[in-house]
Amino acid sequence: MREQVEVIKLSGNLNATTSQDFRQNVTDLLESGAKIVLVDFKDVTFMDSSGLGALVLAFKTLRAADTQLVLCSINEQVRILFELTNMDKVFEIFPSQDAFNQVVVSKM
Secondary structure, three states, X not given: OHHHEEEEEEEEEEOOOOHHHHHHHHHHHHHOOOOEEEEEEEEEEEEOHHHHHHHHHHHHHHHHOOOEEEEEOOOHHHXXXXXXXXXXXXXXXXXXXXXXHXXXXXXX
């Protein structure tokens, strides 16, 4: 199962300027045949509504291709944005990449 998981490590800001690169990254991973895309927010310092929009679009695109989008390591600012928009109910969010890996391994 491990080979079906692709990781996108984001850093800095996820906003209108950087969300296009993120969307392209998701498209490339979709073409590689990944079954789960894990987005690691460990090094993200800020995300605005454009970044959130890019995540929702990626979620819909991947779901249509029967691929799961999972998030991990979100900081307090990002967590608050998710809670205010109720997106924390939409996305599966793990505290860390290790926690995600433990769940994936337990399902194997």
